[in-house]
Amino acid sequence: MNRILEVKNLAVSFHTYAGEVKAVRGVNFYLDRGEALALVGESGCGKTVTAKSLMRLNPIPPAEIKEGSSIKYNGKEVLDMSKEEIRAFRGAEVGMIFQDPMTSLNPTMKIGDQIAESLITHMNLNKKDALDKAVQMLERVDIPKPEERINSYPHEFSGGMRQRVMIAIALACNPRILIADEPTTALDVTIQAQVLELLKELQSEMNTSIILVTHDLGVVANFADRIHVMYAGKIVEKGTTREIFYEGEHPYTWALLSSVPDLYEENRKKLYSLAGTPPDLLLPLDGCPFASRCRYCMQICKEKMPPKTELSESHSVSCWLKHPSAPKVEKPHILRRDV
Amino acid sequence: MLKYILKRVLYMVLTLWIVITITFFLIHAIPGNPLASLARNLPPQVRANYYAKYGLDKSVPQQYVMFLKNLFHGDLGESLKFPGRSVTDIISEHAPISARLGIQAILIGVIVGIVLGIIAGFKRNRWPDHLVMFVAILGVCLPSFVLAALLQYILSVKIELFPTAGWGTGKYTVLPTIALCFGSIATYARYMRSSVLDVINQDYILTAKAKGISNFSLIWKHVIRNAIIPAITILPPQIAGIFGGSFVIESIFAIPGLGSNLVDAVNNRDYTVIMGLTIFYCALYIISLLVVDILYGVVDPRVRVSEDTTE
Amino acid sequence: MEITLEGPCAYFEKLLAFKTMYPQRKDLVEEWGDKAGSEAEYTISCGPFKLEKWTHKSELVLVKNENYWDADKVKLDKVTYKIVEDPNTASNMLSNGQLDICAVSKPEWLEKFKQRDDMTYVSEFEPSVAYQFFNQEVELFSNANIRKAFALAVDKEELVDVLYYGIGEPAYGWIPPVMKVGDKTYRDVVEEPLKKLQEENPDPKELLIKGLEELGMDPDPSKITINMLEGGTDPETRRFAEYYQQAYETALGVNIKAEYVDWPVFLDRVQNMDYELAGMGWMGDYDDPMTFMDMWMTGSEMSNTGWSNKEYDELIKKAQESLDEEERLECFKRAEEILLYEDAVIAPVIYRKSSRFQYNYVKDTMKPLFGSGIEFKYAYTQDRK
Ligand SMILES: Nc1ncnc2c1ncn2[C@@H]1O[C@H](COP(=O)(O)OP(=O)(O)OP(=O)(O)O)[C@@H](O)[C@H]1O
Numbered sequence A: 001m002n003r004i005l006e007v008k009n010l011a012v013s014f015h016t017y018a019g020e021v022k023a024v025r026g027v028n029f030y031l032d033r034g035e036a037l038a039l040v041g042e043s044g045c046g047k048t049v050t051a052k053s054l055m056r057l058n059p060i061p062p063a064e065i066k067e068g069s070s071i072k073y074n075g076k077e078v079l080d081m082s083k084e085e086i087r088a089f090r091g092a093e094v095g096m097i098f099q100d101p102m103t104s105l106n107p108t109m110k111i112g113d114q115i116a117e118s119l120i121t122h123m124n125l126n127k128k129d130a131l132d133k134a135v136q137m138l139e140r141v142d143i144p145k146p147e148e149r150i151n152s153y154p155h156e157f158s159g160g161m162r163q164r165v166m167i168a169i170a171l172a173c174n175p176r177i178l179i180a181d182e183p184t185t186a187l188d189v190t191i192q193a194q195v196l197e198l199l200k201e202l203q204s205e206m207n208t209s210i211i212l213v214t215h216d217l218g219v220v221a222n223f224a225d226r227i228h229v230m231y232a233g234k235i236v237e238k239g240t241t242r243e244i245f246y247e248g249e250h251p252y253t254w255a256l257l258s259s260v261p262d263l264y265e266e267n268r269k270k271l272y273s274l275a276g277t278p279p280d281l282l283l284p285l286d287g288c289p290f291a292s293r294c295r296y297c298m299q300i301c302k303e304k305m306p307p308k309t310e311l312s313e314s315h316s317v318s319c320w321l322k323h324p325s326a327p328k329v330e331k332p333h334i335l336r337r338d339v
Numbered sequence B: 001m002l003k004y005i006l007k008r009v010l011y012m013v014l015t016l017w018i019v020i021t022i023t024f025f026l027i028h029a030i031p032g033n034p035l036a037s038l039a040r041n042l043p044p045q046v047r048a049n050y051y052a053k054y055g056l057d058k059s060v061p062q063q064y065v066m067f068l069k070n071l072f073h074g075d076l077g078e079s080l081k082f083p084g085r086s087v088t089d090i091i092s093e094h095a096p097i098s099a100r101l102g103i104q105a106i107l108i109g110v111i112v113g114i115v116l117g118i119i120a121g122f123k124r125n126r127w128p129d130h131l132v133m134f135v136a137i138l139g140v141c142l143p144s145f146v147l148a149a150l151l152q153y154i155l156s157v158k159i160e161l162f163p164t165a166g167w168g169t170g171k172y173t174v175l176p177t178i179a180l181c182f183g184s185i186a187t188y189a190r191y192m193r194s195s196v197l198d199v200i201n202q203d204y205i206l207t208a209k210a211k212g213i214s215n216f217s218l219i220w221k222h223v224i225r226n227a228i229i230p231a232i233t234i235l236p237p238q239i240a241g242i243f244g245g246s247f248v249i250e251s252i253f254a255i256p257g258l259g260s261n262l263v264d265a266v267n268n269r270d271y272t273v274i275m276g277l278t279i280f281y282c283a284l285y286i287i288s289l290l291v292v293d294i295l296y297g298v299v300d301p302r303v304r305v306s307e308d309t310t311e
Numbered sequence C: 001m002e003i004t005l006e007g008p009c010a011y012f013e014k015l016l017a018f019k020t021m022y023p024q025r026k027d028l029v030e031e032w033g034d035k036a037g038s039e040a041e042y043t044i045s046c047g048p049f050k051l052e053k054w055t056h057k058s059e060l061v062l063v064k065n066e067n068y069w070d071a072d073k074v075k076l077d078k079v080t081y082k083i084v085e086d087p088n089t090a091s092n093m094l095s096n097g098q099l100d101i102c103a104v105s106k107p108e109w110l111e112k113f114k115q116r117d118d119m120t121y122v123s124e125f126e127p128s129v130a131y132q133f134f135n136q137e138v139e140l141f142s143n144a145n146i147r148k149a150f151a152l153a154v155d156k157e158e159l160v161d162v163l164y165y166g167i168g169e170p171a172y173g174w175i176p177p178v179m180k181v182g183d184k185t186y187r188d189v190v191e192e193p194l195k196k197l198q199e200e201n202p203d204p205k206e207l208l209i210k211g212l213e214e215l216g217m218d219p220d221p222s223k224i225t226i227n228m229l230e231g232g233t234d235p236e237t238r239r240f241a242e243y244y245q246q247a248y249e250t251a252l253g254v255n256i257k258a259e260y261v262d263w264p265v266f267l268d269r270v271q272n273m274d275y276e277l278a279g280m281g282w283m284g285d286y287d288d289p290m291t292f293m294d295m296w297m298t299g300s301e302m303s304n305t306g307w308s309n310k311e312y313d314e315l316i317k318k319a320q321e322s323l324d325e326e327e328r329l330e331c332f333k334r335a336e337e338i339l340l341y342e343d344a345v346i347a348p349v350i351y352r353k354s355s356r357f358q359y360n361y362v363k364d365t366m367k368p369l370f371g372s373g374i375e376f377k378y379a380y381t382q383d384r385k
């Protein structure tokens, strides 16, 4: 079977003093072998919570995975795994890279040991072999003089190098899925490109599937096979990279696209600007979550959640504009141009 | 590293010298004469000889120079109050007793405090946490001498489990050690708890969890190791606190330690003993500071490297 | 051994009990020098016990001395002295039997132990008096009537109860009740001088005002502030000082300011006459009133009041040289009268007593007046649990 991961109806809440924060509200998606999927959305929309849920890394409490959620890895329900099973799953089957390389490495542990750790745990290697493998991994992520560097501590590395080390850690056990949560957000623009390129390379080399989480559509253009756009804990539009870039149908997708700087340089000033803030996740949402910021908002949008409209086998969108009785809306002019 | 330690030792000597000088002039500035009660009944000539013997007939600066000279030769002088007892005798006889008590108290205080703090941190807001925090608050509020009196009354007078006071076998050290280390346990438990909570929320813990390593590795290598580092910095004040607390505890449990000698010496204006013990305590404290610094470097690689680069 | 006296001395034998008269081994003292008496190994004894072990600040262990001339009568093999500074700890140790004998002075413990029927309370006179004294170089105290006023101002009966928890007797004389002249107990035959003074002057305040007028000072006592020097800074010293302060203020209407200094400072200040009013205790060294009286002679190192009286000096001199006990007693009697009744140089307050509890199984302990603590020569234990 080609389908390696299947997420159905995933809903995650946080119980805080202020009340229940519904961070993820029923998310569905799948991942195929060797495929790169991008989760895109602005800050706070629930991308990280979704990504962490895949490895059950959200602390419970305060987090709660809602009844009815399902995450199937190779047909096996991740949410039902025992403590031992989930430990064997983490690191070995799925690896994860986090946003901030400056804080994601243990400051008091040698780089080599941090890579070797999962090898010792999952591959039954002894310390020496694990360190040899760690040297290889460092080599693969282009760290110079890896034999020496395994004895360094994180503070002796630059941000870009640390993120490479994170990649080495995540891929050490050759996992089938790599989750990269904004792996380049904290890095310089030039280094961002290098790191993405490295990820792409390793992905094809190891035939790993990747879930790339980002708020920047520009990052995924050349990277992802498919893109899912998230807003306020929901996926509002799904499609292949082509479909999203050229045939995007959701007003929020349009907003995201128009904020990609390199793409539509000359139209900068006419850009679809997105005012306001996302809805408060503490409050119930009856209508379209985007309603308060959408320039096409209609009466129905505020009252009822828009249904999902399938546009193609791979492309779907949740917006009342797709309703047959909705007024025809002209897409922003930027989207009609070739990239 | 060697250069670094050498430099530190030099600073230590300097600090020690400053402390010696200040103490020397301070105690000579306090009114009251160490020989007043001893030499009270003596005829003037004998009294003069007596004062001359200890150099007390000379001016204070002269005495200071004399003192430094003798100190340089390792001679701390003789007690004014108990002729025939040299300060080195007093230290070598009583310091091991205080040291045993102090080391026991520090070790137990730090280890138990750290363990309790870790438990409280991991079981946050559950009953072990509440229990530990209760003990910690008690330990911070309850002065050690009150606890000492309480322990003595309950565990020795009411239930005859331990000797009331005195010094001998290990049994004699139990109550004073508890009384002495309770404050440290409390401080350490609270400190460790917040340190653990802080570390648990660090990104690298998530990284470690995502590796699927065992709980033991996670807690030991990632949480505890990082949580302990800040705890080391509060070691010197704890050591100082235990020195201070030992004065009272030694008196309550009639322990022939150095503390009660110092208290007596101050009351008697026994200049030589005060000076000798001040130097001793001060040196001990400075050395413990150095040890803690070195320890800190061992545990925290970030400190180690920055030292190497500055040297 | 032979001792040659420069002149006659009626109380010579008694003088031998004085610590400075204890025998010494010349060769060892010379060999040891300053070390003599500083450790058990530098100690030599000729008594019923010898010092075997001395852990400084902790304990002294005495064992039976086989070479003692009367060794057959010594029953105990070992006596251990525990050095315990904290009175609560000592009481705890007594109450659970870790101590057999213990001096107890804290009132709450006194009550408690007195109720136990396995213990005996022993309270005995010591050759000791606590007294207040005045610096006569201070104008106010140069007047005898003012000193008398102060000497009568304190209610000694109440003071013994309140300050000393009843351990001791109010002192109206300078020679304590246990002292003897020859075989006669001095206090049995000599009336306490302050009793007479008190009868004649029921209101000490009048004496004070009279004295102030004699000095040509403002007769209003409330305008007077006197500095009272205290040799200690601990709570116990403060308790004492506050009591005296309040007693003087109520009886005389003067203002008293207490100044607390450490003991060595106190001694220094008193020696240098740098005080106005102060108090301390005196412990006799041998069993003759002389040990209390010669200290007030002109030129004595111990007298720091600025007082000098020719008649007193001559009386004491006579008592020193005379071999006639009757004559000596008369000398002391007259001298004490001058000291307290006529000149009120000092104001005795209390004849001090020792106080200890011991378990009933401890038998035949003795507390010699002039020795070092309890004598165990004949002591033994019986039916110890
Ligand atoms: N531990 C937590 N307790 C309470 N609320 C939380 C917790 N973690 C996340 N949330 C909430 O869940 C929502 C989604 O958070 P998430 O971190 O998934 O956002 P994100 O899309 O990754 O944003 P960013 O781009 O800033 O990383 C946010 O509103 C956040 O406040």
Ligand code: SF4
Binding pocket: A250, A251, A252, A288, A289, A290, A291, A292, A294, A295, A296, A297, A298, A301, A306, A318, A319, A320, A321
């Ligand atoms: S449903 Fe309405 S509010 Fe929501 S995105 Fe579509 S048009 Fe805008």
Ligand SMILES: [Mg+2]
Binding pocket: A047, A048, A049, A181, A182
């Ligand atoms: Mg995020």
